[in-house]
Amino acid sequence: MLKKITTAASVIALCALAACGSGSGGAGSGTGNGSSGDTITMGFAQVGAESGWRTANTKSIQDEAKAAGIDLKFSDAQQKQENQIKAIRSYIQQKVDVIAFSPVVETGWDTVLLEAKRANIPVILTDRAIDSDDTSLYKTFLGSDFVEEGRKAGDWLVQNVNGPTNVVELQGTTGAAPAIDRKKGFEEKIAAKPDIKVVASQTGDFTRSGGKQVMEAFLKSQPKIDVVYAHNDDMGLGAIEAIKAAGKVPGKDIKIITVDAVKDGMTALANGEINFIVECNPLLGKQLMELAKKVVKGEEVPARVVTVEGTFTQEQAKAALPQRQY
Numbered sequence: 001m002l003k004k005i006t007t008a009a010s011v012i013a014l015c016a017l018a019a020c021g022s023g024s025g026g027a028g029s030g031t032g033n034g035s036s037g038d039t040i041t042m043g044f045a046q047v048g049a050e051s052g053w054r055t056a057n058t059k060s061i062q063d064e065a066k067a068a069g070i071d072l073k074f075s076d077a078q079q080k081q082e083n084q085i086k087a088i089r090s091y092i093q094q095k096v097d098v099i100a101f102s103p104v105v106e107t108g109w110d111t112v113l114l115e116a117k118r119a120n121i122p123v124i125l126t127d128r129a130i131d132s133d134d135t136s137l138y139k140t141f142l143g144s145d146f147v148e149e150g151r152k153a154g155d156w157l158v159q160n161v162n163g164p165t166n167v168v169e170l171q172g173t174t175g176a177a178p179a180i181d182r183k184k185g186f187e188e189k190i191a192a193k194p195d196i197k198v199v200a201s202q203t204g205d206f207t208r209s210g211g212k213q214v215m216e217a218f219l220k221s222q223p224k225i226d227v228v229y230a231h232n233d234d235m236g237l238g239a240i241e242a243i244k245a246a247g248k249v250p251g252k253d254i255k256i257i258t259v260d261a262v263k264d265g266m267t268a269l270a271n272g273e274i275n276f277i278v279e280c281n282p283l284l285g286k287q288l289m290e291l292a293k294k295v296v297k298g299e300e301v302p303a304r305v306v307t308v309e310g311t312f313t314q315e316q317a318k319a320a321l322p323q324r325q326y
């Protein structure tokens with residue numbers, strides 16, 4: 001499955017569309033390949049700020065770069081692939097020591113990653129994978145097993161409903177690895193119970209507003225909805241607003257399964273408005289910085305580092321909430 005500068009003026013343009021610098025110099029600053037002395041410079045091209053998960057992920061990367069003494073150049077692509085490609089090209093031009101990024105979508109990366117390879121800048125994929133035949137384009141991929149997350153959601157449903165069950169699915173960003181894989185894993189598991197049917201499935205782009213809007217449309221077009229399967233907490237939280245506005249009780253009239261387990265999602269779970277959450281851990285910063293140091297030194301790293309994560313029922317959410325970091 002894992003097959004996946006410019007002038008000062010263009011750097012300034014990039015900064016205009018992105019939050020640059022992260023307190024350690026903007027996309028236009030820094031020495032580098034890129035680095036001054038022994039300091040490693042990392043260019044990080046983030047997806048955006050679409051969800052609570054993403055906010056926690058960005059904070060983890062910024063905090064851990066600082067703790068590791070890594071000079072981080074950070075850009076926010078606002079969920080657009082072309083912005084991420086521009087950011088990566090800018091990092092290549094600045095001769096950073098390592099590039100890390102979380103690809104908005106799975107395909108279309110070969111050209112820019114080949115440019116990084118030719119410039120001898122190692123690339124680390126974090127959070128999301130790419131679909132490319134050329135695995136030499138990146139050193140390692142650190143992140144969750146999204147298919148497994150979908151399977152966990154499907155398993156819970158199979159074990160917790162009886163009889164004909166109509167599911168509506170709120171998909172993540174079209175073409176993004178977590179949207180593709182969470183759908184796949186879920187479908188794999190619910191196939192065991194032909195009574196469970198996905199009657200509608202549409203993207204809510206991983207945002208709360210997207211989830212709300214799509215759920216409003218589902219509530220109008222679908223005569224019977226028993227379950228919402230949302231690919232992240234934010235879309236599930238948007239769906240809760242739509243369900244309440246339609247005079248129904250989320251978690252009771254319509255069961256809700258989500259993925260992430262960020263604080264807002266966990267609070268809704270503990271309150272009984274969500275029924276089950278599959279965890280997706282955003283705190284990837286520490287492992288990313290450790291991998292980056294090794295990659296820059298030319299040391300071997302595993303091709304794949306899978307994040308360890310669990311699941312939460314309503315009772316488990318009540319117990320976990322007080323210590324939840326994000």
Ligand code: AHR
Nearest residue numbers: 050051053178206232280
């Ligand atoms: O890639 C991870 C996913 O992206 C998270 O589940 C979601 O909340 C985010 O937007």
